[in-house]
Amino acid sequence: MxxxxxxxxxxxxxxxxxxxxxxxxxxxxxxxxxxxxxxxVSIHDAPDPEPVRQWMQALIAQPFDQLILLTGEGLRRMVSLAEREGGSLRDDFVAALAPISKLTRGPKPGAALRKLGLKADRVAVAPTTEGVIDTLKGENLRGQRIGVQLYGSDPNVRLIEFLRGAGAEVSTVSPYIYADxxxxxxxxxxxxxxxxxxxxxxxxxxxxxxxxxxxxxxxxxxxxxxxxxxxxxxxxxxxxxxxxxxxxxxxxxxxxxxxxxxxxxxxxxxxxxxxxxxxxxxxxxx
The missing domain is CATH 3.40.50.10090 (Rossmann fold)
Incomplete structure (x- = not known):
């Protein structure tokens, strides 16, 4: 041709x-x-890895009731950080993720989970913040510990306010930032x-x-x-x-x-x- x-x-x-x-x-x-x-734009690891590391270790020590993954990039960055740390952090993190109910905003976090031998339990009804909220609206979230992997450095106030308003205890992590x-x-x-x-x-x-x-x-x-x-x-x-x-x-x-x-x-x-x-x-x- x-x-x-x-x-x-x-x-x-x-x-x-x-x-x-x-x-x-x-x-x-x-x-x-x-x-x-x-x-x-380009994507970089969080400038200070310590909060990310502490969030992962907290998940390992006491796994959340639910985990919301907004991007595949965030999960990949956390796994890469664990690999750089050496020791058992990566394996412990992946093992702790397995039993947690995992909700993904769209297909990319699901693909990142599959590379770890895991899978999403649910996918949001639409790949947006509102889609995540609509997926959770009918659930009793009171007293649940919910981890949220954020999209870049966006605090996603809408989602966090919804979860806390529903009575959940929320823990967020920002594994990467966007940089010009x-x-x-x-x-x-x-x-x-x-x-x-x-x-x-x-x-x-x-x-x-x-x-x-x-x-x-x-x-x-x-x-x-x-x-x-x-x-x-x-x-x-x-x-x-x-x-x-x-x-x-x-x-x-x-x-x-x-x-x-x-x-x-x-x-x-x-x-x-x-x-x-x-x-x-x-x-x-x-």
Missing amino acids: STEDLPLSGRRIALPESRELDLFADMLIKRGADVLRCPL DVEDTQVVQLIDALLAAEVDAIAFTSATQVRRLFQIARRREGGEPQLLSALSRLTVAAVGPVVGDELVAYGVQVNLMPESSFFMKPLVRELVRELGNPASASTLED
């Missing part, structure tokens, strides 16, 4: 991705797209490309990317209104409802999003369906 026959040939797609930028870009390039990369990983000039260059209509689409894979993009846009002449106007002329893709809700909160219309499986590969499929050449769109589905 020639390059011209690929489903996304002639399309330019902006990717404000970081952790898996190369993987995401390669999937689109394989389908003929020209990719504009701008890694907006590129010079502002690189983000400015991305915004310039959006304003100049040099791309056909932009694909967001985290809410943090959205916030960072608008943060930099506000510092420019024309600011947020110019960015909103530019995005209204593009195909805006979101990997899932958390990202989609963040975009909508900023006033951005989301044009496409996977229906149920909120990962990069389904997002690529949606981009092909929306932007691709119909004659070749099914050629590279995997």
